[in-house]
Amino acid sequence: MTAPLETASKPSAVQHLGAIALAPVRLVMGLIDRPLRALQRMTGLSGMAIFFLAPNMLIFGIFVLLPLFINFVYSTTGGSALFLPERSYVGADQYQRLFDCSNYLDPLTCQEDAFWTAVSNTFWFVVLQVTLMIGAALVTALILNRNLAARSFWRAVFFFPVLLSPVVVGLIWRWILQRQGLLNFILYPFGVDPYTWLTDRTWSFAAAVGVSLWAHMGFYALILLAGLQAIPKDLYEAADMDGTKPARVFWRITLPLLMPNLVVVIVLALIRSVQVFDEVYILTGGGPGTSTLFITQYIYETGFVSQPRNPGLAAAASILMGLVLVVLTLVQLGLGRRGEKKGKR
Amino acid sequence: MKLRSLLAGATLALLTSTAYAGDVRIMWYSDGVEGEVLADLMKRFMDKNPDIKVTIDNVAFGVIKEQLPVQLEAGHGPDIARVTALKDLSRHWLDLRPLISDAAYWDANFGAQADWMRPDGSNQISGFMTQVTLTGGFANKTLFEQAGVPLPGPDATWDDWAAASKKVADSQQIPFAMALDRSGHRITAPNIAFGANYIGADGKPAPLDKGAKDFITKFVGWTNDGVMSKDVWVSAAGQTYRAAADDFINAQLAYYYSGSWQIPNFATKIGNGFDWVATGSPCGPAACTGMPGGAGLVAVKYTKNPKDVAKVMDYLASEAVVKEFSERTLFIPAHKGILDKGDLNFKTEDPQVKAALDVFVKASKTTAPAAQKMPGWRWADTVYGALVTRVAQVIAGELPLDDAFTRIDSDVATKVKDSGL
Numbered sequence: 001m002t003a004p005l006e007t008a009s010k011p012s013a014v015q016h017l018g019a020i021a022l023a024p025v026r027l028v029m030g031l032i033d034r035p036l037r038a039l040q041r042m043t044g045l046s047g048m049a050i051f052f053l054a055p056n057m058l059i060f061g062i063f064v065l066l067p068l069f070i071n072f073v074y075s076t077t078g079g080s081a082l083f084l085p086e087r088s089y090v091g092a093d094q095y096q097r098l099f100d101c102s103n104y105l106d107p108l109t110c111q112e113d114a115f116w117t118a119v120s121n122t123f124w125f126v127v128l129q130v131t132l133m134i135g136a137a138l139v140t141a142l143i144l145n146r147n148l149a150a151r152s153f154w155r156a157v158f159f160f161p162v163l164l165s166p167v168v169v170g171l172i173w174r175w176i177l178q179r180q181g182l183l184n185f186i187l188y189p190f191g192v193d194p195y196t197w198l199t200d201r202t203w204s205f206a207a208a209v210g211v212s213l214w215a216h217m218g219f220y221a222l223i224l225l226a227g228l229q230a231i232p233k234d235l236y237e238a239a240d241m242d243g244t245k246p247a248r249v250f251w252r253i254t255l256p257l258l259m260p261n262l263v264v265v266i267v268l269a270l271i272r273s274v275q276v277f278d279e280v281y282i283l284t285g286g287g288p289g290t291s292t293l294f295i296t297q298y299i300y301e302t303g304f305v306s307q308p309r310n311p312g313l314a315a316a317a318s319i320l321m322g323l324v325l326v327v328l329t330l331v332q333l334g335l336g337r338r339g340e341k342k343g344k345r
Numbered sequence: 346m347k348l349r350s351l352l353a354g355a356t357l358a359l360l361t362s363t364a365y366a367g368d369v370r371i372m373w374y375s376d377g378v379e380g381e382v383l384a385d386l387m388k389r390f391m392d393k394n395p396d397i398k399v400t401i402d403n404v405a406f407g408v409i410k411e412q413l414p415v416q417l418e419a420g421h422g423p424d425i426a427r428v429t430a431l432k433d434l435s436r437h438w439l440d441l442r443p444l445i446s447d448a449a450y451w452d453a454n455f456g457a458q459a460d461w462m463r464p465d466g467s468n469q470i471s472g473f474m475t476q477v478t479l480t481g482g483f484a485n486k487t488l489f490e491q492a493g494v495p496l497p498g499p500d501a502t503w504d505d506w507a508a509a510s511k512k513v514a515d516s517q518q519i520p521f522a523m524a525l526d527r528s529g530h531r532i533t534a535p536n537i538a539f540g541a542n543y544i545g546a547d548g549k550p551a552p553l554d555k556g557a558k559d560f561i562t563k564f565v566g567w568t569n570d571g572v573m574s575k576d577v578w579v580s581a582a583g584q585t586y587r588a589a590a591d592d593f594i595n596a597q598l599a600y601y602y603s604g605s606w607q608i609p610n611f612a613t614k615i616g617n618g619f620d621w622v623a624t625g626s627p628c629g630p631a632a633c634t635g636m637p638g639g640a641g642l643v644a645v646k647y648t649k650n651p652k653d654v655a656k657v658m659d660y661l662a663s664e665a666v667v668k669e670f671s672e673r674t675l676f677i678p679a680h681k682g683i684l685d686k687g688d689l690n691f692k693t694e695d696p697q698v699k700a701a702l703d704v705f706v707k708a709s710k711t712t713a714p715a716a717q718k719m720p721g722w723r724w725a726d727t728v729y730g731a732l733v734t735r736v737a738q739v740i741a742g743e744l745p746l747d748d749a750f751t752r753i754d755s756d757v758a759t760k761v762k763d764s765g766l
Binding site: 078079080081082083088108111113114179180194196198199201284285286287288289290291292293297301304305306307308309310313 | 410418579580581582587595597726738740741752765
């Protein structure tokens with residue numbers, strides 16, 4: 001039997017270079033091979049999994065779990081001092097204070113009225129922003145999925161705001177919406193008197209929702225666009241041959257097959273909107289009054305701005321917010337698993 | 346933004362925690378050109394003292410207000426800092442008394458404000474005021490002249506200014522007649538002019554009294570009538586500071602109540618746009634007073650190089666340097682010797698600036714005793730915060746005025762209880 005031709009020929013320069021590059025890797029692998037084999041003999045395969053996961057888990061523990069634990073400890077302490085040893089243990093007082101309320105639907109009856117105002121504002125923001133976000137992202141993705149002229153250009157246009165810093169987004173829209181801003185400048189020739197959009201309670205909330213929509217919609221549209229492009233074309237061709245109406249195609253083919261992406265988008269948008277802070281803080285500062293004060297800003301102001309600061313109360317509020325986010329994440333995981341099971345069937 | 350601020354703070358904390366002998370780090374914020382002036386002064390200092398290396402961290406005021414306190418609580422921070430929350434953070438300041446060359450000089454020249462920046466009951470020298478400020482009003486003289494409305498005189502009341510400004514606004518078709526910064530410190534001046542006293546017999550905050558309620562009621566009424574700009578007060582939630590300076594600079598206001606620190610800002614940004622004058626503080630039934638304040642330069646007790654820090658502070662507090670700094674930055678100095686000599690030669694060709702500075706220097710001599718006590722009072726910022734938060738809610742239509750008064754008292758009482766003091 002003759003040897004294969006390539007093994008018989010001389011190694012090329014590229015193969016030489018490859019061998020040189022691989023030499024240190026082989027050396028390291030040779031050095032760790034024996035100890036790792038010994039470890040595997042001792043711990044078994046599951047032990048090796050733990051061994052390889054340990055560095056990642058250590059980093060996760062130090063930078064995520066430990067701060068979470070410290071945050072919880074803070075929420076059980078009082079005073080304005082920052083160092084834990086200088087803080088007094090108050091048990092669940094901070095939580096009691098947050099929940100001290102005659103009527104949760106009327107924040108002014110609560111001891112921490114700003115917290116419940118922030119909760120209420122955040123709830124309505126999430127409802128409005130996520131609903132509009134999903135609708136706008138879906139429509140945008142459907143349009144961008146068609147054979148448009150300059151399709152790549154339009155995709156970039158819709159994605160561009162995602163690349164901007166939230167501070168820049170907030171500043172741009174503040175300059176547009178303030179009394180001497182661009183919008184009033186455009187409307188003035190049409191007989192509209194300059195209006196202070198950001199100091200009107202209704203308009204400022206609408207502006208917060210709208211600006212957030214503008215800033216993030218491109219990201220979600222891109223995820224949905226990827227989902228749309230993954231739908232097999234032959235399904236549409238078959239529907240077309242059957243003379244199926246476009247609306248029926250959308251409800252019976254596009255939407256069901258897009259559902260896994262849609263679930264991801266809904267949950268991500270929910271989590272992001274519960275955490276809303278930066279662009280709205282720059283845009284309205286939480287005003288007028290407290291009409292655009294959201295939970296994250298409440299936590300920030302309580303812990304860092306108010307005099308004297310109250311890190312314990314801020315930590316308690318952030319733990320409660322964290323619980324909401326945990327629930328949303330579990331919903332995402334649950335829906336994701338359900339989708340996987342359906343796919344396997 | 347929050348994440349970036351925290352990262353910036355962490356970086357600063359890291360930088361400030363790795364000091365070597367001879368290193369002095371100053372955390373500094375600027376309202377105008379004072380950062381450049383300080384850099385120039387420090388360059389000259391280092392030429393004469395080559396063994397000391399001074400580094401200036403120019404930061405935004407927000408970093409001083411929100412991140413420096415966190416660094417200090419953690420036992421870190423710069424060696425020297427320019428701050429406004431002098432009393433509140435006083436437990437972190439270094440006592441320079443045994444380190445500086447002539448403590449008597451400091452006591453004689455900066456003694457009037459020394460209590461603003463040291464723990465209650467001590468005779469510590471923590472630093473000195475880089476500028477003393479006084480709240481006061483500014484009028485757009487050109488708008489008054491165009492409207493044919495005479496400027497109210499030096500003893501004019503808040504009502505006089507409101508009436509005159511309203512006439513100007515109606516005549517000149519500007520959005521608002523008056524504006525007052527969104528700040529508890531600012532609204533405290535007219536409150537005291539109306540007879541308010543925040544300090545209780547035990548040194549802790551007293552419930553809002555008739556004087557404060559009278560002015561706040563009047564102020565809210567003016568915002569409802571469109572006499573006073575409501576925009577600046579409803580443009581944020583909580584205790585956030587907002588100034589109406591841009592509206593004044595853009596000639597959208599006839600009268601603006603802010604403070605002496607705006608003078609360099611107006612000199613630069615208004616230029617020849619229109620004529621403006623400083624008016625001092627309007628009168629109330631009890632006094633014609635502004636609120637004193639300012640920024641102080643303090644040494645931080647966590648420094649690794651206290652002797653070098655004291656040398657830098659001695660240099661910056663010396664009469665010649667304070668005089669030069671004040672003349673170049675257009676700030677009113679705290680140095681008693683310089684003020685007594687009265688030979689300050691502010692480096693500006695603008696006669697409006699010189700006239701405005703004179704008005705504030707004169708007004709500083711008639712500041713009410715209740716106002717003088719505020720910068721050195723531990724709970725001043727607590728009361729200011731509650732005032733701003735609740736009055737803004739009233740103006741935004743969220744809270745009835747009487748409820749706001751009750752909330753202000755309960756907010757302050759809760760904060761006092763929270764602090765554990």
